[in-house]
Amino acid sequence: MRALALLLVALAGPALADVVDTLPLRHKPAAEIVPALQQAFPDAGISGFYDQLIVRAPDAETLARIAALLERLDTKTQRLTVTVEQRESGAQSSVDADAAVTLSNRGSAAAVRLGATQASGTRSALQQVATMDGGRAMISLGESRFVPTLSFAFRPGYRIATYGGAWQSAGTGFWVAPQMLGSQVRLRLYPQSSRFNADGSIASREIYSEVAGALGEWLPVGESTQQASGAGLGASAQSTSRYTVWVRVEVAP
Numbered sequence: 001m002r003a004l005a006l007l008l009v010a011l012a013g014p015a016l017a018d019v020v021d022t023l024p025l026r027h028k029p030a031a032e033i034v035p036a037l038q039q040a041f042p043d044a045g046i047s048g049f050y051d052q053l054i055v056r057a058p059d060a061e062t063l064a065r066i067a068a069l070l071e072r073l074d075t076k077t078q079r080l081t082v083t084v085e086q087r088e089s090g091a092q093s094s095v096d097a098d099a100a101v102t103l104s105n106r107g108s109a110a111a112v113r114l115g116a117t118q119a120s121g122t123r124s125a126l127q128q129v130a131t132m133d134g135g136r137a138m139i140s141l142g143e144s145r146f147v148p149t150l151s152f153a154f155r156p157g158y159r160i161a162t163y164g165g166a167w168q169s170a171g172t173g174f175w176v177a178p179q180m181l182g183s184q185v186r187l188r189l190y191p192q193s194s195r196f197n198a199d200g201s202i203a204s205r206e207i208y209s210e211v212a213g214a215l216g217e218w219l220p221v222g223e224s225t226q227q228a229s230g231a232g233l234g235a236s237a238q239s240t241s242r243y244t245v246w247v248r249v250e251v252a253p
Contacts, residue, residue, distance in 0.1 A: 019063050023053045027076045036073060041066055078133045079252040080185070082176045084221075086193050087124040088205070088243045125172040125193065130252050133180045140173025145196065170194040170202050178249050185249045186212040189221055193243070205243045221245040 025033065030048025037046050037053075044066060045056035053070070057063035131137035148165040174191035189211065194204040207222040223244040 019057045019060050021055055021057075021063060022049075023055055023067055023070055025051045025053065026074055028074050033070065033073055037066060037069065040069060078180060079130060080133055080178050080180070081128060081130050081250045081252045082137070082178060082187070083126065083128045083248045083250075084174050084176070084189070084191055085124060085126050085246045086172055086174075086191055086243070087122065087245075088193065088241065089122040127172065127174065129176070131176070131178065133178065136175065136177040138173070138175035140171060145170075145200075147200075168202065170196050170204075176247070181212075183215060184212060185215055186210070187247070187249060189245075189247055191221065191245045207243075207245055209245075211247065216248065216250050218246050218248050221247050 025048075030051075030053060034046050034048050034053065038044070041057070041062060043058050044062060046066070047054050055063060055066055057066060127139055129137045129139040145168050146165050147168055148163070151162045151164070153160040153162065172191075172193045174189060176187055176189045178185055178187040187210070188208075190206070190208045192204065192206045194202050197203055205224065207224070209221045211219045211221055213219040223242065225240065225242045
């Protein structure tokens with residue numbers, strides 16, 4: 001019986017030595033802080049209650065270490081400005097050839113005329129959005145067109161016409177998720193660009209990227225190049241288009 005009592009005292013001893021205290025939160029919510037602290041101190045019990053943490057630590061030293069780590073984690077969330085530039089440049093060249101052959105009593109003579117034309121142009125879109133460090137934002141600018149549709153349903157002796165349609169959108173936009181790492185920034189970016197063609201179809205460009213760099217630095221996200229060529233009777237044409245995306249992250253004032 002005496003041995004059992006000593007065993008119970010030994011088991012209860014560490015629990016009686018636990019230190020319970022509350023630690024205030026100044027900037028970040030408890031739901032964001034508690035998982036990080038609990039992972040760093042698995043022997044402690046940490047829970048959130050409004051703007052403070054309730055901590056049960058095995059000893060005073062562990063409680064002091066938890067408080068020190070909380071001081072480094074509970075920092076003011078910065079507001080960031082993300083600027084994205086999408087640029088599309090293209091060049092087109094064509095060659096027209098006219099040939100004529102004339103026959104005479106002195107032999108034959110050939111006349112050939114070559115004509116070459118070149119054209120180039122650049123389209124760019126600069127967009128800016130503000131979000132919190134660790135947050136996610138999306139921006140999109142463009143235009144929409146309504147495309148009507150007509151369908152028929154046939155029944156014995158009559159026909160049913162159904163009129164409808166759908167909206168199609170084209171423009172430029174992106175969503176971005178920046179995260180500060182000291183003086184560096186890491187972000188996930190998904191820019192997209194689309195436009196209506198003359199025939200009513202939509203030409204789209206999309207790039208997904210994860211980049212990292214210094215604040216205020218223009219960072220290359222990605223690029224794509226398309227080349228096309230064709231030839232017909234007496235003429236040939238070649239076109240090249242290049243799509244590039246750059247991004248810059250700054251601390252918002």
